[in-house]
Amino acid sequence: MKPPSILIILLTALAFTGCTAQTGQKPGHAAGSLVGQALAKQIQKPDKPAPDERAIKRKNKTTAPPILSIDTGGHMAKICDVIFTKDGKYLVSASNDKTIRIWNVETGGIERIIRGQMGEGHEGKIFAAALSPDNRWLAVGGWMKGEDGNHKIRLIDFHTGKVIRLLKGHENVILALSFSPDSRRLISGSADTTARIWDVSTGTALHTLSGHTERIYAAAFSPDGRLAVTGSDDDTLILWNAGKEPATFQKLSTLTGHTDKVKSAAFTPDGRYLLSGSWDKTIRLWDGKTGEFIKVMARQDTTVDSLTVTPDGKRVLTGSGDGLAATSCNIFSIPDGKNLTSFTQHKNIVLATAVSPDGRLAATGGGNDQEIYLWDIGSGRVRQKLAGKGKIVWSVGFGRDGRSVAWGQTWRQEKLFGYGELEQSFRLSESSQGFSLGLGETLTSDSGYIRGIESAGSISIRTPDGKINPTLQILENGKVKHEITRGSTDGNSHRSLTLTPDGRTAVSGGSNGFLTSYDTATGTKLHDFIGHTGDVWGVAVSPDGRMLVSGSDDQTVKLWDIATGRNLLTIFHASDNEWVAWTPQGYYDCSLKGDQYIGWHLNQGEDRSALYYPASQFAEQFRNPFLTAAYVETNGDLDKAVALAESRQPRKHKIEKTEITEIINLLPPEVFFKTPGSDTETKESTICIEAGAESLTHEPVTDIWLTLNGKQLRGIVRINKQSSDPDKKLSGKTASIRQCLPLDPGNNQIAVFASTKTGTSQPAILKIERKSAPAQTQEDIYKPDIYVLAIGVSKYANPAYNLNVAHKDAEAIAQTFSAQEGRLYRKAQIKLLTNQNATADNILDGLDWILKESTQKDVSVIFLAGHGENDDASNYYFIPHDGDVKSLRRTSVKWFDFQDVVSRLPSKTLMMVDTCRSGNITGTRRRGAGDLTEALRELIQASPGLIVMTASTGRESSIEKPEWGHGAFTKALVEGLRDFKADSNQNGSLEIMELNNYVTDRVKQLTKGAQHTTTEIPKIMPNFPIAVK
The missing domain is CATH 3.40.50.1460 (Rossmann fold)
Known part of the structure; x- marks a missing residue:
């Protein structure tokens, strides 16, 4: 039995939330699919700043408060697109978590991350992405609603991550995107029931394609660019004339036959066939020139929310939507529909698929933990797993002594009071002397923990069928006293339940982060606990009834004050056993490297790339174990927490509170390489580097320096105001350095740092590979000691x-x-x-x-x-x-x-x-x-x-x-x-x-x-x- 499908659970909750998956590299590789995944606003760590973004950052228009976000090293919400670059070396993934990641296919590592404007709730969620065949442009769409009320498509320079222009016109969220074969046009599908064709060079909408009556989730050009197809929730596809002149745009035919929503469509590379996938669990084959129906090519046990045709046109890769069978992605042959390969590693729905340019690798993204697998199309053998360090939290518990909480990340059964065993504990206090936070033991038994409470005295709670259900029943002496029914605006369903020990309060976790308490005597709502961004799967209450612990598929555990609904603490535990726990104000405690998993996202406007800094950048202001623990102990009273923390710190000193808005004035300088401007290879034993720095605040740059393979070389002096070295220069808000460095044979990494009086930059890193010369010098053959x-x-x-x-x-x-x-x-x-x-x-x-x-x-x-x-x-x-x-x-x-x-x-x-x-x-x-x-x-x-x-x-x-x-x-x-x-x-x-x-x-x-x-x-x-x- 598999965990409940997140897809079906959320359909009514997010009626116009969507997500498409396509390859976008070759004509006819396009598909679309619905994602009903909960909000996930976490943003990832920064990649190396691109030199041509400096002008944007100089105009820094940051006014909104920074947003504290989680970076697990992978996606945290539904993956809606995966796309190979044309050389097959990199994979681009886009997600509802509002980020785009570029992965190295060979190593499985993240090369860089692209991020943009985001806000609370839906704002910034990505539902569709496409990479132009020439790899110059990346188009991104989703919930990107500006002040004018229209949803934009961001057109991004793929190599720099810079937003070049916004494509404006759609009146609802964008659900499908695909480029023309010549990279000059873009087709978009929207929840406003229209598709649009755009001129990429100008951002002008060339034509609006009207004809569907429901949301459009699939859109693609034919291999010759003369035709386009759209697929919709109205169960139909429409074939359009998409000639380069707007006057030629017209509907050619409506393709009927599917008995449920059409979520994906793709042409074969030769244009002979058009394939479509639907919620009716079929793949239909159509004539790629006329749209004439040929046959139902294949059926699978789950909905067909994504499909990708291989470059040779002989096979199609399908994703795995909702269904009663085990989750599997399939390879079918074209046109006979024979199932050649099934891939079953994912543990829930898969809505993103791609095939490498050489046709050997499949990429599929999804599952409970939002992982991407790269696997061999012929054998199904896994080549790489691309994933973060977090997992869904299915179950939580509160220590019977009140001094710890625990959670489990394995789904065992559909039980509203606990979906699985507790596996990991987290210490809140070691004694009655006060709170002290830290990771506890791995559990072999959860008998020491209180789980969801089903009954207390004469009061009990349930759903009508004992499963996830829109209706919660409150019973007294076995008789239903109150019923509370959720809808699409308040959590959709009740999926985790508990009473407080006294039976006076019921707590229910729902979809999309909804977590609510109710008075059992009256059935009225008491508090909304606002903070989770994903479905809430586990809830439990402390023995004294004061605190609530909850777990979610946003991969976090949260502590709350039940009386007020106030969030006290958020905990993230990574699979490498690092952890971080933080308060709403950003104060935190962590393991040695735990603060690599959170950071500050700074919006720069909807037409600019966002900035992101790891929490360690501002550790001096925000990392305080004593204050973080005291905040929980004082029920979220920051002033009392400060006083308590000051009294307990071994090194007595006054704690200066830092407001989140002050981060803008603490930003470190930006650093970048001028020469060479990108990673390179050389046969020379030395390389001359020119790098620069620029302050993002009013503070001047006070220092700039280089490291080679992690070390500052003897003889390379860090410059300061007194430096007279002509190769190094400080000029107020800018600085530069030029230095020739000796290279080790093989791989070398050169980093540039700079500082102002408020902080030191994250490094910009340049990778230099020194190739061996045909005739090695004595220096080359010298071995180290x-x-x-x-x-x-x-x-x-x-x-x-x-x-x-x-x-x-x-x-x-x-x-x-x-x-x-x-x-x-x-x-x-x-x-x-x-x-x-x-x-x-x-x-x-x-x-x-x-x-x-x-x-x-x-x-x-x-x-x-x-x-x-x-x-x-x-x-x-x-x-x-x-x-x-x-x-x-x-x-x-x-x-x-x-x-x-x-x-x-x-x-x-x-x-x-x-x-x-x-x-x-x-x-x-x-x-x-x-x-x-x-x-x-x-x-x-x-x-x-x-x-x-x-x-x-x-x-x-x-x-x-x-x-x-x-x-x-x-x-x-x-x-x-x-x-x-x-x-x-x-x-x-x-x-x-x-x-x-x-x-x-x-x-x-x-x-x-x-x-x-x-x-x-x-x-x-x-x-x-x-x-x-």
């Missing part, structure tokens, strides 16, 4: 601290890298400090050694295994053999000493840390005591090119077992590096990304989910080999 400082303490002067295998971990890491001497590295220089030798003095001497010896061309590794501890002021210390936790400052190694050294190392630097929480469990031992998160955050901020791998996350414990001979972290590292199990592509060269992926999965497997590694690989660092066979 590797310097390894490996520290492991199992035996302490105080035996109460003793561990079992920390020293063995350090020895194994030293031996593993030592074996690379003569392979990847010329020399492996090792300093091993274990047990009695790992004193505070010896560790400090070791840090001095690695700093003195390593050079720009080398690799440095620092490995730590043992205990770590925080003092009362949250300063972190590594406990050496002779350390005393009661006298940390005097006897232990300050974290700042590590931070100071790694920030000054000129080499590529990798730090591996296994110093986590202690405690005994059966058959295992756990090491460490302090929370390393803040120490690591400071380390990363001080050393932007540092790669950090930690054994566990936050307060999580690091597990070691005698039968392993190591801690789980080191066991995974040794397997990956020494045994080469991390070499996923089996090419004999083990890259840092491969090692990270292996260690992450292996530690989770070894500890059965009890331990999760954390890795920070800066985006300014290229992927590079760490070992070779």
Whole structure:
């Protein structure tokens, strides 16, 4: 049994909300389909700014408050289009979440994101997108209603992401888009029942095609551009004469025969056939010249909401709409309709389809978690999965002690009081002393949690059939006392239910983010809980009846004050175990990298691209764990929360409240490359770079600098006002830098940063591949050295601290890298400090050694295994053999000493840390005591090119077992590096990304989910080999 189809549930709720899917690369690749997905206004992280957008940003017209949005690394609402670029290297995806993402087909990574004007609710939702065959233009339509009341189509320069012009005329949302084969015209279908043909060069509407009586979801040109077809909810298609002269536009024929809504249509590349897909679950074949019906070519078990014809015209790919059968996408042969391949990886409806230009790959987007699969058309084998780190929250619960909440992300059954088991807990408080937020344990049982309450005393609640239903019944002593029926304007249906423990209040989650409380005595509405942007699948109430927790397919968990309906906290938990929790004012707490998943979206006007900054950009103003927890504890009273947080912070200082509107005055400068202006290849050993910066506020640019492969080279001086270097210049609100840099063989990444007194920019990154020359120079064949400082303490002067295998971990890491001497590295220089030798003095001497010896061309590794501890002021210390936790400052190694050294190392630097929480469990031992998160955050901020791998996350414990001979972290590292199990592509060269992926999965497997590694690989660092066979 599959989860309830989101499509059918929302049809009446969003009568004119739509979404189309098309390939748009070759004539005849067009399709359309309805999406009834809930609001999802989350916006993603920025891509590298395009140089020709600078003029727009100089005219910054930001007046509306910034919008705090989620970026999961993938789509969060219905994917309405997927489109391959003409070279097949990239895939464009458009979504109801108001974003467009460009993915690298080979790597599965995101290359850039295009975003535009958006608002609360529907404003900015994308229902249709098309890429011109020449790849110059990207057209985007949906709910883009301006002040004039008309819905616009945004015509975007695909290469820069710049909005070039708005196409105005439609009176309702745009549901279908497709370019002509020569890229000069665009056809659009709308909920206003008309289609329009546009001149792309001028933005002029050449003709309005009237003839349908319902919404138009399919629109396409014939391969020769002389004909166009439209498909509608009136169950018909219309074939139009679409000659280049407006006078020739006329209806040729109406194609009837479908018995339900027509959602998709496409010509074969030779123009011989026209195919159409409908909610009647058939694919019909028509004559592509005359529109004459040929036959019902194929049937499938779900509605046909999308179809794409392959480039050879011999096959068609269909999406999977609603139906009773399991979700599958199909490949049918043309014209006989034989089912050649079925793809069943998606776990719900699929409304976006595309075929690669070479006809080998299918792209399908949809499912519960809005993932995109790239798969082999012939075999159905998955090549890539393109997805974010979030999942639908199906179930929630509140701890019976009131100190935690929990959620589950697996659908098991259609049950309004809980669709599945609870899987992950989140701490609200550790004791009666106050709230303290943090990720809790992975659950094996949810018996400690209150789920949706079905009855309390004489009061009970239900729907008439016990399933998702428009009507909620409130019963007293088993008799229906009140009925509450929802419609399209207030949630459509009741899909999650709970009573408060006293039975006085009923809470119901509905479609499109609706969450409402009702008085059970009168049946009247008490509060709307406003904040979710997707269907609400889970609700539960705290034991004292004060707070409500809810979960949604917007992939978030929210806490509410029941008495007022006020949102207290929103939580996002990523599949990599990072998390972030934030208040409505933007104050937040997070794991080490959790704030990468939220950021600030700044509108620039409907005719301009939007700006986006990750939350970390303004962490100084908004990241405050004490204030975030206090806000929940004080029921959302910010003034009381500030006072409470100030009293609890270990480093006492006054908290200055920052209004969201102040972000506009805190914007960092924009940075960009002038020469070269884009990624490039070279055979030269050096490259000359010219880059610039521009302030987006009234503040002047105070600094600009370059990094090469994550490091500032010795001899490259950051400029400031006193700089006299002629290659570097500061000029008030602008700055420039010109520098020639030495390149390593292979991949290099050059980044430019700039700052004003209010903040430092996100980097612009340039990728340079240095190709080997036919005859290598002595410099080219020179191998780097590797310097390894490996520290492991199992035996302490105080035996109460003793561990079992920390020293063995350090020895194994030293031996593993030592074996690379003569392979990847010329020399492996090792300093091993274990047990009695790992004193505070010896560790400090070791840090001095690695700093003195390593050079720009080398690799440095620092490995730590043992205990770590925080003092009362949250300063972190590594406990050496002779350390005393009661006298940390005097006897232990300050974290700042590590931070100071790694920030000054000129080499590529990798730090591996296994110093986590202690405690005994059966058959295992756990090491460490302090929370390393803040120490690591400071380390990363001080050393932007540092790669950090930690054994566990936050307060999580690091597990070691005698039968392993190591801690789980080191066991995974040794397997990956020494045994080469991390070499996923089996090419004999083990890259840092491969090692990270292996260690992450292996530690989770070894500890059965009890331990999760954390890795920070800066985006300014290229992927590079760490070992070779």
